[in-house]
Amino acid sequence: MALYSEKVMDHFRNPRNVGVIEDANGIGEVGNAKCGDIMKMYLKIEDDIIKDVKFETFGCGSAIASSSMATELIKGKPVADAMKLTNKAVTEALDGLPAYKLHCSVLAEEAIQSALNDYYSRKEAEGQK
Amino acid sequence: MIYADNAATTKMSEAAIRELVAVNENTYGNPSTLYSIGQSAKEVLEKAREKVAAVIGAEPNEIYFTSGGSEADNQAIISAAENGRKSGKMHIVSTAFEHHAVLNTLEKLRKEGFDITLLDVHENGIVIPSEVEDAIRDDTCLVTVMFANNEIGTIQPIGEIGEICRREGVPFHTDAVQAMGHIAIDVNDLKVDMLSASAHKFHGPKGVGFLYARKGTRLTNLIEGGEQERGKRAGTENVPGIAAMAVALEEAAGNMREYADRLTPIRDRIIDGLSRIPHSALNGDAGRRLPGNINYCFEGIEGESLLLLLDDRGIQASSGSACTSGSLDPSHVLLAICRVHDVAHGSLRLSIGEDITEEDADYIVSSVSEVVEYLRSFSPVWRDLMSGKSQFIL
Numbered sequence: 001m002a003l004y005s006e007k008v009m010d011h012f013r014n015p016r017n018v019g020v021i022e023d024a025n026g027i028g029e030v031g032n033a034k035c036g037d038i039m040k041m042y043l044k045i046e047d048d049i050i051k052d053v054k055f056e057t058f059g060c061g062s063a064i065a066s067s068s069m070a071t072e073l074i075k076g077k078p079v080a081d082a083m084k085l086t087n088k089a090v091t092e093a094l095d096g097l098p099a100y101k102l103h104c105s106v107l108a109e110e111a112i113q114s115a116l117n118d119y120y121s122r123k124e125a126e127g128q129k
Numbered sequence: 130m131i132y133a134d135n136a137a138t139t140k141m142s143e144a145a146i147r148e149l150v151a152v153n154e155n156t157y158g159n160p161s162t163l164y165s166i167g168q169s170a171k172e173v174l175e176k177a178r179e180k181v182a183a184v185i186g187a188e189p190n191e192i193y194f195t196s197g198g199s200e201a202d203n204q205a206i207i208s209a210a211e212n213g214r215k216s217g218k219m220h221i222v223s224t225a226f227e228h229h230a231v232l233n234t235l236e237k238l239r240k241e242g243f244d245i246t247l248l249d250v251h252e253n254g255i256v257i258p259s260e261v262e263d264a265i266r267d268d269t270c271l272v273t274v275m276f277a278n279n280e281i282g283t284i285q286p287i288g289e290i291g292e293i294c295r296r297e298g299v300p301f302h303t304d305a306v307q308a309m310g311h312i313a314i315d316v317n318d319l320k321v322d323m324l325s326a327s328a329h330k331f332h333g334p335k336g337v338g339f340l341y342a343r344k345g346t347r348l349t350n351l352i353e354g355g356e357q358e359r360g361k362r363a364g365t366e367n368v369p370g371i372a373a374m375a376v377a378l379e380e381a382a383g384n385m386r387e388y389a390d391r392l393t394p395i396r397d398r399i400i401d402g403l404s405r406i407p408h409s410a411l412n413g414d415a416g417r418r419l420p421g422n423i424n425y426c427f428e429g430i431e432g433e434s435l436l437l438l439l440d441d442r443g444i445q446a447s448s449g450s451a452c453t454s455g456s457l458d459p460s461h462v463l464l465a466i467c468r469v470h471d472v473a474h475g476s477l478r479l480s481i482g483e484d485i486t487e488e489d490a491d492y493i494v495s496s497v498s499e500v501v502e503y504l505r506s507f508s509p510v511w512r513d514l515m516s517g518k519s520q521f522i523l
Contacts, residue, residue, distance in 0.1 A: 009437075012434070012437060013438075013441065015507070018507045019507065020512075029509060033470070033471040033474070033510050034470040034471060035451070035470075036431055036450060036451045036452055036459065036470075036474040037431070038508075038509050038510055039509070040509040055507075056507045056508060056509040056512060057507065057508070057509070058429065058430065058431055058508040058509055058510040058511070059431050059434070059452070060431055060432075060433035060434055060450070060452035061433055061434055061437045061452075062452075063431070063434075063452075064434060101452075
């Protein structure tokens, strides 16, 4: 048996939505280099819809695959749906992860949450202007 | 496919496979029995003991066959500790970058009240003999220093340490798992009292190894039972495995010089090629290392991703990243040579084998360079380094 599912390897080898959104209105970064995983998510949200999402990840195969899958799961979705993204959904969409790699999917969930929180804070700040 | 993980395990040699099969087929008797097929097995066993002993300059009755390097390490250390305990000597000197078979045994002894000194291995991954001398106390019952490191391949000044230990009257053990069959070892020249080795690191079978214990060394049993191995290691001997190990070791010892002469320039060709990758660094001393070992750190990337993408390109290697070990911390060896966590996660160990060609070496260099560049292209760590938001370490 291989370490990772075919799905994980597919998203690792051909990660979707890799890169940076220059005019992103929600950016989140979680993890730290000391532990060996950092994920950065860029969101472009218009009319409460996630029009575009991109990521950058420093980490292992499952960290890259989890980031990729998480972006796929929220792209084009309403912000309210994205807020509900769980690590479980990411893991299931990847056909599972080895137990000691589950934290990678948690990190993906947290990266999305962090980017969404950034979006809301920016929105709030704008509203106060 | 380029198999570059020979420090993890090696492919069995054809002669060793033939021996393994032949003994299984023809000499399957239990060496402890008195009828002819049992006595033939006993003969095979003792012949193997003679061969192994001859390679390291030992006497046959100083060789104890074990299940591998870990068991030999455990038995050597536990034996010295038990001998020390009896005379009130409960201090052991070792190094920070030993294999876990040594480190975890020492940790167990620490919990039992032993005092353990782990010597610094410095940035080049080499122990300074005078520091061993300084660490030895009146109550030191053992010095254990590995022959060559399993991750960074650095070769330790074993002869000098042996000299010091002999002068101080302290038993000296070396974990020679990575060195055996790759560099010349003579236990008398080096003044080694105990030595561990494992067959599968020199093209022998897995699950077999040996402990050399100088005559007069009192050994403690780890496995109780029958009287095999002069009562020091119970259990019916793995005769086919032991015989195949002896064949593999003789073969490795015979080819040692030729292979080292061939491998060293190829190793250096790879090191030279990888040194052209910006913000990277060789781990361990450039000269005093095993002829087949290359270990590099690349800033801004993580090792497991690197390994998976190299595997896609037909290159099998290993890494000291946390993700490849299943723990949160990267390799203790890389931390011991002062690599910080951030950089240690991006390490690559290539342990090349005798059949490697210059073309393979160039392919390895170009593949690693491409994969590192690709992984950096979407690494937030690399972005921060490039934009000046954080500072390069390498």
